[in-house]
Structures are given as structure tokens and as C-alpha cells.
Amino acid sequence: MSLSLRRIWGLMFRHIALYRRSWPRLVELAYWPILQMSIWGFTANFLMQRGGSNAAMIGGAVMGGVLLWEVALRSQMGMSISFLEEIWSRNLGHVFVSPLRPWELVAALIGMSMLRMLAGVIPAIALAWVLYAFNLLSTGPVLVLFFANLMVMGWAVALGVISLILRHGAGAEALAWSVLFGITPFSAVFYPVSVLPHVAREIAFLVPASHVFEGMRAVMLDGHIAWDELALAMVLNLVWLAAAILIFRRQFQVARIRGALISIGE
Amino acid sequence: MDAITVSHLSKRYDETLAVDDVSFSVARGSTLGLLGGNGAGKTTTIAMLLGLLVPSSGSIRVLGHDMARHRFAALARMNFSSPYVSLPSRISVRENLQVYAHLYGVRHTAQRIAELARELDLTGLLDRLAGELSAGQKTRVALAKSLINRPDVLLLDEPTASLDPDTGDLVRSWLERYRAESGCTILLASHNMAEVERLCSDVVMLKKGRIVDHGTPQDLLDRYGREDLEDVFLDIARGRTSLEAHT
Incomplete structure (x- = not known):
């Protein structure tokens, strides 16, 4: 294993060891996705019972939306909260004086984000199948692209949150839980972009998730893959990620100038 | 020099x-x-x-x-030790030392940890949570961490x-x-x-x-x-x- 990979694994190992010993943390990973799945699953069932085949399809799309939105949400939270764990344990001083490069820190956080997301979303997908006979995997291989795009968007937002924490200290940590909810109305998770008012549609166009969910509905409701939407999602994600990396690099350097890496837990 | x-x-x-x-x-x-x-x-x-x-x-x-x-x-x-910078308290002393052995690219990690534990009288503490240790024990663990890479x-x-x-x-x-x-x-x-x-x-x-x-x-x-x-x-x-x- 290269030294760089060892350092990335070292930081991931610290978090895995923490989760291995903490059942409340493990429960928390799956609690919200399962709760969301349960509530929306019943809602979709109700729609199916009352509205016929069209409503059944829409109910299915809503459940797909719920599950896929959790991918973005868990990816963003997984990365932000893993960084916050370092602040809460007042361990950042040791981490940043080790040879761990900032990009390796980000890579380790991304690794943890993927593990946390899978630990949360896989049980919810299984539950949807068992309880509501909704099989997200029947979407086909394109599901991998949906997952990938939503994860990348989550990471870009998480890097923005981490940058804010580096700039404003632990006072900005509430954003780790709330920031993505603010984007939800423009992400077209449960409804098509076309139902939004004009200004909101302009904003939604710039949100990668809105194109992923348009693509998901195209598969589920119309049976075709909207490659144009997926391509737009990928391009927007590249822009979001590049911007987030630039902001993170800048804020990391500013934190080193202001001494925030020493007092960040305060 | x-x-x-x-x-x-x-x-x-x-x-x-x-x-x-x-x-x-x-x-x-x-x-x-x-x-x-x-x-x-x-x-x-x-x-x-x-x-x-x-x-x-x-x-x-x-x-x-x-x-x-x-x-x-x-x-x-290089390495660093300070009682004012903590090590993660919810993982064991051994896991803490393993984390830093990885971060510093230390070879033969288990052997190095055993060596430091013996020399700093930490052998009996290796599988205890870092947060459960007394202040003095924590200082010794922090010192072991600071020596993990033979700085x-x-x-x-x-x-x-x-x-x-x-x-x-x-x-x-x-x-x-x-x-x-x-x-x-x-x-x-x-x-x-x-x-x-x-x-x-x-x-x-x-x-x-x-x-x-x-x-x-x-x-x-x-x-x-x-x-x-x-x-x-x-x-x-x-x-x-x-x-x-x-x-």
C-alpha cells in the first residue's frame, strides 16, 4: 500500500473503529432513511389504492425519489459529520501536524461518506422491496449513474460546509444537517421541474440533482434513459466540485493564517 | 547542521x-x-x-x-505531544496508536506499538478506551503517539x-x-x-x-x-x- 493510501486508510480506520464501538452511531446511520422510506412508502401505497395505475407509477417515482435523495443527503452528511467528529474529539491538531495532505483528508472523508451512505441507504432499499414491493434496482444499470451523481453533489456541498466550519468554527456545524434541505425544493425530488415557478426553474437548472431526478422519472414513468439530463448533471457536478475544492483550499489556507486549526473546536 | x-x-x-x-x-x-x-x-x-x-x-x-x-x-x-490536544477518546489506546502509525507510514505497526507500550508502561492499557484513562495515563499515551514514527x-x-x-x-x-x-x-x-x-x-x-x-x-x-x-x-x-x- 502506498504511503498516501495508508494515510487515507489511517483516518478511515479511526472512524470505523469508532462506529464499531458505538451502536447509537450505527443506528443513526440507518434510522432516518428507514423512517423516510416508511412514511413515503405508506403515502405511495395510499396513492396506489386511490388513484389507479397512473397514481401507482407516480407513487413509485416518489419512492425512488425518497431513496435517491437519501444518497445525496447521506453522502453530504457522512462527509461533514466525519470532519466534525475530528473537531468534537479535539483531534484536529494531531491530524494536521501529521504528514496527511489536505487532499488525503478529503479522500478519507469521501471514503467514510460512501460507507455511511451505503450503511444508511441499503437497509432502506431492502425495506422498500420487502414492505412495498418497490425494487429500486429494477431501474437498471443507469442507477449507478444516478447514485454517482448524487454522491458527487453531496460531497461538493459537504466541502462547502467544511469550508464554512474552517472559516467560522464549530458555530457553523448546524449546516452539516440542514444545508441540503435548503436545496430540496430545487432538486425536483418528488415533482418535475416543470411544476416550479419560472425563477425556481432557473435555479433548479443549476442543481445537478434536479437533472438526476428528471432522469429517474424518465426511466420510471416513460421507460427511457434521458441521457441529456444525465450529461447535464455530470457537467454541473464537475463545476460544483471544482468550485468546492477551490473554496476548501482557500479556506484551509486562511485557517492556517488565522490560527483556526488550533482553536477550531471553540 | x-x-x-x-x-x-x-x-x-x-x-x-x-x-x-x-x-x-x-x-x-x-x-x-x-x-x-x-x-x-x-x-x-x-x-x-x-x-x-x-x-x-x-x-x-x-x-x-x-x-x-x-x-x-x-x-x-517530526512529531508532537501536548496534553492540550486530545486523542480520540471513544476508541482504544491500541486503535489510536494504529491510526497514527498509518498516518506516519510506520512499518511493523504491531511490533512498534508493543515496544512503546512496554517502554512507557502501557501494555495493560492498550485495549482500554482512551477516554477512560487518568490524566497521567493519557499523557503517557500522547507521548507514545508522539514517538510512534521514531521522530x-x-x-x-x-x-x-x-x-x-x-x-x-x-x-x-x-x-x-x-x-x-x-x-x-x-x-x-x-x-x-x-x-x-x-x-x-x-x-x-x-x-x-x-x-x-x-x-x-x-x-x-x-x-x-x-x-x-x-x-x-x-x-x-x-x-x-x-x-x-x-x-
Whole structure:
């Protein structure tokens, strides 16, 4: 294993060891996705019972939306909260004086984000199948692209949150839980972009998730893959990620100038 | 060749000059004591040496590496211990040491951890949660972490704070032996003057961010006409010069 990979694994190992010993943390990973799945699953069932085949399809799309939105949400939270764990344990001083490069820190956080997301979303997908006979995997291989795009968007937002924490200290940590909810109305998770008012549609166009969910509905409701939407999602994600990396690099350097890496837990 | 060279180092936070034109060097294999009261600039200087803080001006070279441009090459051969920076408390001592062994690219991790545990009397603590340890045990674990990569440069901030006299003495003896065997360079910030006299070959006295005196412990004792460094420290802290202290 290269030294760089060892350092990335070292930081991931610290978090895995923490989760291995903490059942409340493990429960928390799956609690919200399962709760969301349960509530929306019943809602979709109700729609199916009352509205016929069209409503059944829409109910299915809503459940797909719920599950896929959790991918973005868990990816963003997984990365932000893993960084916050370092602040809460007042361990950042040791981490940043080790040879761990900032990009390796980000890579380790991304690794943890993927593990946390899978630990949360896989049980919810299984539950949807068992309880509501909704099989997200029947979407086909394109599901991998949906997952990938939503994860990348989550990471870009998480890097923005981490940058804010580096700039404003632990006072900005509430954003780790709330920031993505603010984007939800423009992400077209449960409804098509076309139902939004004009200004909101302009904003939604710039949100990668809105194109992923348009693509998901195209598969589920119309049976075709909207490659144009997926391509737009990928391009927007590249822009979001590049911007987030630039902001993170800048804020990391500013934190080193202001001494925030020493007092960040305060 | 010096292991650490600090030239005209300054750090300004808005209107506050935390470190003001500080220059010193530490010869390889020696131990420098960085002394001063609260707010003297010790922590700020150490943070700049570790690359946690960017200096406003001046330069730092550690093991020949310019810390402004090649800090990671130096950091791989350095380490740091402070009772004021915690290790994750919800994982075991062994897991903590494994994490840092990975971060520093240590080979034969299990063997190195067993070796450090034996030498620092941690064997019985390895599988306990770090957060369950007493303050003294935590300090010993932090020291083990700081030695995990057999550093060539070791920065210690109050390494024996919270230790009982017996354990404190054990740690000091161990540091002396480690330095003698490894040729490690140590920079020590401490308020324990007996410790400084015992471990340090040179002392830098800081006050309000500036170096106010510098020399071997014996030089300082002679210059201030004192029996121990505690009195020299008080002379400096209370603004008495070496000439006044003599009269």
C-alpha cells in the first residue's frame, strides 16, 4: 500500500473503529432513511389504492425519489459529520501536524461518506422491496449513474460546509444537517421541474440533482434513459466540485493564517 | 547542521503581535527549552514550527526543509505531544496508536506499538478506551503517539503535566535515553523548571512574543546570579534584567 493510501486508510480506520464501538452511531446511520422510506412508502401505497395505475407509477417515482435523495443527503452528511467528529474529539491538531495532505483528508472523508451512505441507504432499499414491493434496482444499470451523481453533489456541498466550519468554527456545524434541505425544493425530488415557478426553474437548472431526478422519472414513468439530463448533471457536478475544492483550499489556507486549526473546536 | 532554524519569525493577529522577530536554532541531537509565561508566544511558535500556523514573516527550516514550501517532508520526520490536544477518546489506546502509525507510514505497526507500550508502561492499557484513562495515563499515551514514527524532531508541550513525580521522572528518563539512542532533536515548552534544567542544553526565554534571553541553563543561572531556573524565570517574568538581578 502506498504511503498516501495508508494515510487515507489511517483516518478511515479511526472512524470505523469508532462506529464499531458505538451502536447509537450505527443506528443513526440507518434510522432516518428507514423512517423516510416508511412514511413515503405508506403515502405511495395510499396513492396506489386511490388513484389507479397512473397514481401507482407516480407513487413509485416518489419512492425512488425518497431513496435517491437519501444518497445525496447521506453522502453530504457522512462527509461533514466525519470532519466534525475530528473537531468534537479535539483531534484536529494531531491530524494536521501529521504528514496527511489536505487532499488525503478529503479522500478519507469521501471514503467514510460512501460507507455511511451505503450503511444508511441499503437497509432502506431492502425495506422498500420487502414492505412495498418497490425494487429500486429494477431501474437498471443507469442507477449507478444516478447514485454517482448524487454522491458527487453531496460531497461538493459537504466541502462547502467544511469550508464554512474552517472559516467560522464549530458555530457553523448546524449546516452539516440542514444545508441540503435548503436545496430540496430545487432538486425536483418528488415533482418535475416543470411544476416550479419560472425563477425556481432557473435555479433548479443549476442543481445537478434536479437533472438526476428528471432522469429517474424518465426511466420510471416513460421507460427511457434521458441521457441529456444525465450529461447535464455530470457537467454541473464537475463545476460544483471544482468550485468546492477551490473554496476548501482557500479556506484551509486562511485557517492556517488565522490560527483556526488550533482553536477550531471553540 | 541545525535540525531547526528559525529566522526573524513574526506572527501578527490584527493588532496583536503574538511573536515578534524571533530567531533561534536547535542543533541536531540537542534539546531546546522554550520558556515563558502565559501569552509569551510559545504555543504560537510551536504551531508555526508544526505548519499549523502560517507566519506573518520570517522563515522556518526543519531538517533542511523550508516549512513554507515542503512542510510535509519535514512533518513525516517530526512529531508532537501536548496534553492540550486530545486523542480520540471513544476508541482504544491500541486503535489510536494504529491510526497514527498509518498516518506516519510506520512499518511493523504491531511490533512498534508493543515496544512503546512496554517502554512507557502501557501494555495493560492498550485495549482500554482512551477516554477512560487518568490524566497521567493519557499523557503517557500522547507521548507514545508522539514517538510512534521514531521522530528526528520532537516537539513537546508540557510533556509531564498531570503526571505524578514518579511517572514524570520515568518519562524524563525515557526521553533522555531516547534522545541519546536516536539522536533526536527535542524542543520542549514547559513550566517545570527542574525538568528544563535536567533535559535542556539550551533555553530560549520568551516574553510578549520576543526573545528576552537565550543560553544554556548554566549561562542563565550565572547571568542572573540565581540557584535555579525558577528564580531566573521569575526575574524575567517580573521584568528584572540580569544586571538588576545581580544587585
